[in-house]
Amino acid sequence: MATKLVQIEDDVEIKQRLEAERVRLRKIAGLDRPTHFHRPVERAFTAEERSKVTILFGGFTWKHEDLIRAVFQGCGYRCEKLPVPDVPAFQIGKEYGNNGQCNPTYFTVGNLVQYLQFLEKEGISRQDILNNYVFFTAGSCGPCRFGMYEAEYRFALKNAGFDGFRVLLFKDSDGIKAASGEPGLKFTIDFGFGMLNALLMGDVFNDLIYQIRPFETNKGETDRVFRETVDSLCDDLKNRDSFEIEQRAPDWAKPKFKSNKILRNTFNVFGKMHEHMWGKDILNALGSAREKMNAIEVDRTKVKPVAKITGEFWAQTTEGDGNFHMFEFLEREGAQVLVEPIATWVAYLLYQAKAHAKAKWPVNRPHRDPKWWELKKNLVNEMGLRKKMLGIGAGQVMWNYFYHRTARSLGGITHHLVNQKELAALAHPFYNQFARGGEGHLEVGKNVYYTVHHLCHMVLALKPFGCMPSSQSDGVQSAVVNKFKDMIFLPIETSGEGEVNAHSRVQMALGEAKVKAKTEFEQCLKMTGKSLDEIKEYIAEHPELKRPFYQVPHREGIAGTAAQFILHVSDRMDKSTKLWRRARVPGVAVPNAA
Numbered sequence: 001m002a003t004k005l006v007q008i009e010d011d012v013e014i015k016q017r018l019e020a021e022r023v024r025l026r027k028i029a030g031l032d033r034p035t036h037f038h039r040p041v042e043r044a045f046t047a048e049e050r051s052k053v054t055i056l057f058g059g060f061t062w063k064h065e066d067l068i069r070a071v072f073q074g075c076g077y078r079c080e081k082l083p084v085p086d087v088p089a090f091q092i093g094k095e096y097g098n099n100g101q102c103n104p105t106y107f108t109v110g111n112l113v114q115y116l117q118f119l120e121k122e123g124i125s126r127q128d129i130l131n132n133y134v135f136f137t138a139g140s141c142g143p144c145r146f147g148m149y150e151a152e153y154r155f156a157l158k159n160a161g162f163d164g165f166r167v168l169l170f171k172d173s174d175g176i177k178a179a180s181g182e183p184g185l186k187f188t189i190d191f192g193f194g195m196l197n198a199l200l201m202g203d204v205f206n207d208l209i210y211q212i213r214p215f216e217t218n219k220g221e222t223d224r225v226f227r228e229t230v231d232s233l234c235d236d237l238k239n240r241d242s243f244e245i246e247q248r249a250p251d252w253a254k255p256k257f258k259s260n261k262i263l264r265n266t267f268n269v270f271g272k273m274h275e276h277m278w279g280k281d282i283l284n285a286l287g288s289a290r291e292k293m294n295a296i297e298v299d300r301t302k303v304k305p306v307a308k309i310t311g312e313f314w315a316q317t318t319e320g321d322g323n324f325h326m327f328e329f330l331e332r333e334g335a336q337v338l339v340e341p342i343a344t345w346v347a348y349l350l351y352q353a354k355a356h357a358k359a360k361w362p363v364n365r366p367h368r369d370p371k372w373w374e375l376k377k378n379l380v381n382e383m384g385l386r387k388k389m390l391g392i393g394a395g396q397v398m399w400n401y402f403y404h405r406t407a408r409s410l411g412g413i414t415h416h417l418v419n420q421k422e423l424a425a426l427a428h429p430f431y432n433q434f435a436r437g438g439e440g441h442l443e444v445g446k447n448v449y450y451t452v453h454h455l456c457h458m459v460l461a462l463k464p465f466g467c468m469p470s471s472q473s474d475g476v477q478s479a480v481v482n483k484f485k486d487m488i489f490l491p492i493e494t495s496g497e498g499e500v501n502a503h504s505r506v507q508m509a510l511g512e513a514k515v516k517a518k519t520e521f522e523q524c525l526k527m528t529g530k531s532l533d534e535i536k537e538y539i540a541e542h543p544e545l546k547r548p549f550y551q552v553p554h555r556e557g558i559a560g561t562a563a564q565f566i567l568h569v570s571d572r573m574d575k576s577t578k579l580w581r582r583a584r585v586p587g588v589a590v591p592n593a594a
């Protein structure tokens, strides 16, 4: 049967028919009413609730978390850290969360739900959990799934029956401040500087523990000493007296500070800052921590391949199922792990802020296209950019200063923050530094940096399943590996399952790295012209060489700790021999050989 064709007369009729069809389809899809998304209005966390509401948080290493909790408690909050996320938490995340999320979302979201379920099993009613607990986390506007974390927490909590549980965002001041009255979580100077100290100390302890433990002479000593050290620093952070000018000022000045708010606040800001950073209490606490750690006995002649960890922020930080317990596994297999401080991420954000501000200035400047004779407009444009650069630049300088100062105070052997400009330059031929999200160009930059500077024997990238930026990095890493032929680079996808498979792949790469480390060590030993026994004998006679904070100067081109160490010891032995020979010449004074 022939189909009867409908004759369309003109364009107007096409448009009318299209519009009619659009209306019909929108009606079917329920889109005929305005459906704007509104962020759910959440009950505020108010100042009156501080004494009964517990702030929950998590997602870092135990060193960071213990110190952060101590700062919260020292500022008068009830605070508890969540357990390290495990596979059951991941499964809960999958059960209650959206499909197609990245692996850290499932782990962290599931971990919160799992903890609330645990509280319920302990006998706390659901209503009491909603009233007496809040979760504190970082937020973002993306562009990767990090931007969806807040929504994911709320969605999974709702699905698990904890609808109305409060999620406070670090980024979003509305989530922190109460709608009216005094906010429950208040960002004071004490809180800000306390957190800064906690974060930096956590980074330094984390770096130190992975530098010292592989070489400890007495098994278990490093873990025990670090536990005691962190505990005692936590006590110090918790119980420290806050600086108040009205109490510290001499009696004659107290009334002035009492009556003048501006004067009081100004002195309090500088006084608190000084107390947190340069005060007697913090310096004494760091000094005693340094002494305790330096008492651990180490043997740096053990040959170990250095495995640099890179990858996504959370996957390279967590110490549990989230990355297949990778650090523990690597150490068990005889490697030395080179971890990444959280401070690198902050330094990256500052660097990116500066680079973006500069790149976008032609469109953001106050006067778009001033002519060359419009001097005032050109000056305003120029000064605007300089002001912006100066502000971010000052932040960068301070951040670097505070990090390295903490590192020096805690023994001085912590790895320095890598220059962000160099990382961006090394990555740029492969990964554009303006491609944002996750670690951005950092994964590629670090891989190249640690290889060309011979700072490790292998690079292990921990990439969560479903991670958009890490997948992009992975795509270009094959070009990177092709260019740097002697690079040992292994990307491992952390998915919550397949631990055995991941460990076996790491074992294979580690086998090659071990050969590399051993060959390097043997070449260095040959260069010294001494036997290992002779070197060990000298070390036995000089106990300072068995201390973790003994400074071994870095030699370019050598990655292994043992190789660096024997070269240095050999230099010391040669120096001692020369001095001994000179001492036999009458009339020549002998300086201190050590």
Ligand code: SF4
Binding pocket: 102, 103, 104, 105, 144, 145, 146, 312, 313, 314, 437, 438, 439, 464, 466, 467, 468, 469, 470
């Ligand atoms: S960086 Fe990757 S794993 Fe991390 S939040 Fe973004 S998408 Fe998820």
